[in-house]
């Protein structure tokens with residue numbers, strides 16, 4: 001999937017920007033604070049969710065402006081238009097339009113646009129809490145299965161209601177039974193989708209040349225382990241039993257001890273078997289880049305539109321060999337990737353393959 005046209009209005013430091021990307025690969029370069037990441041963030045907001053910074057409307061809105069907006073046309077044959085921005089009558093709310101029609105459920109957008117990204121804060125993905133890793137994994141799943149967001153939202157709602165009921169009405173067994181049934185069903189559905197993605201990605205063999213390390217994903221999750229041994233219906237039953245048995249302990253902890261929110265994943269270098277948590281910053285970065293590109297390749301192989309891939313400062317931390325391997329792969333692939341960097345010269349290997357745009361102070365210089 002490619003962006004044919006992008007228009008930003010009062011978005012971060014852009015008063016108005018119109019961009020019609022001319023190539024599958026784009027390199028946005030410029031000084032610190034120019035607006036490179038802001039432009040990637042705008043692209044990330046074309047998919048449901050809070051984008052690559054997890055920001056709210058008030059942070060996104062250009063200072064002094066009233067309403068922000070992003071409008072994009074995606075794809076060449078059979079293009080689709082996606083527009084999003086703050087609601088003029090309720091600035092805290094965000095609206096979507098698909099082909100100029102209002103959208104009621106964001107899953108409608110997910111069916112047309114998936115975005116994956118790698119940003120410098122994700123350098124800490126393996127030292128930060130598991131919630132960030134789950135968000136990363138779920139974004140990959142969502143690109144394959146647009147129902148995943150609905151399952152995740154229902155699961156989260158049931159878990160927080162159960163925590164509340166345990167705190168306020170612990171004797172309401174029927175109420176808790178219902179919530180635990182919902183948690184079990186959604187947790188098993190979410191885990192099955194996560195497992196399917198992990199297995200499909202691991203089954204692929206992306207050849208990047210000898211220097212770019214291939215990476216294997218491992219889902220770390222009790223429900224996932226059960227699902228590989230027995231039918232989903234039996235796992236649901238087991239989960240319902242576990243939840244019922246843990247009511248007292250969960251009430252004391254103020255948290256639900258079983259469910260899809262307890263999952264984590266690990267990345268492992270295929271050649272060395274080394275886990276990401278035991279790897280250097282550059283090795284981790286290469287693993288994440290591989291994961292994102294492998295995922296995009298998988299989507300294509302399964303007949304889905306490939307996601308928009310956003311790589312913010314992808315070359316930072318990578319050694320010369322890995323930089324060359326990555327650029328060589330991108331030049332030969334058919335993926336749509338938008339990248340940023342402070343220095344055009346670092347992307348010299350893409351000069352004949354990418355559109356280079358220099359950004360300064362919220363606008364294109366060249």
Ligand SMILES: Nc1ncnc2c1ncn2[C@@H]1O[C@H](COP(=O)(O)OP(=O)(O)OP(=O)(O)O)[C@@H](O)[C@H]1O
Pocket residue numbers: 011012013014030031032033034035036037038039058059060061062063342
């Ligand atoms: N809501 C906003 N209104 C106006 N300007 C904003 C808003 N939010 C952020 N900015 C400005 O956007 C700029 C940051 O842009 P961005 O993060 O895209 O920089 P960058 O080009 O990626 O820089 P770096 O190379 O340092 O990562 C800052 O100057 C910041 O003040």
